[in-house]
Amino acid sequence: xxxxxxxxxxxxxxxxxxxxxxxxxxxxxxxxxxxxxxxxxxxxxxxxxxxxxxxxxxx
Numbered sequence: 001x002x003x004x005x006x007x008x009x010x011x012x013x014x015x016x017x018x019x020x021x022x023x024x025x026x027x028x029x030x031x032x033x034x035x036x037x038x039x040x041x042x043x044x045x046x047x048x049x050x051x052x053x054x055x056x057x058x059x
Contacts, residue, residue: 044052
């Protein structure tokens with residue numbers, strides 16, 4: 001049998017403080033992931049765009 005409990009020594013934060021903390025966490029995450037996302041970004045050539053549009057017209 002597993003015992004579960006709720007800790008009672010939690011720091012009480014106002015909603016605004018909690019929201020700010022989440023925004024800071026999100027910003028830190030984004031800053032860590034951004035370099036990897038930038039590596040994935042590609043600019044398609046005009047030829048590639050034309051091929052996609054031609055394919056779409058055929059359907």
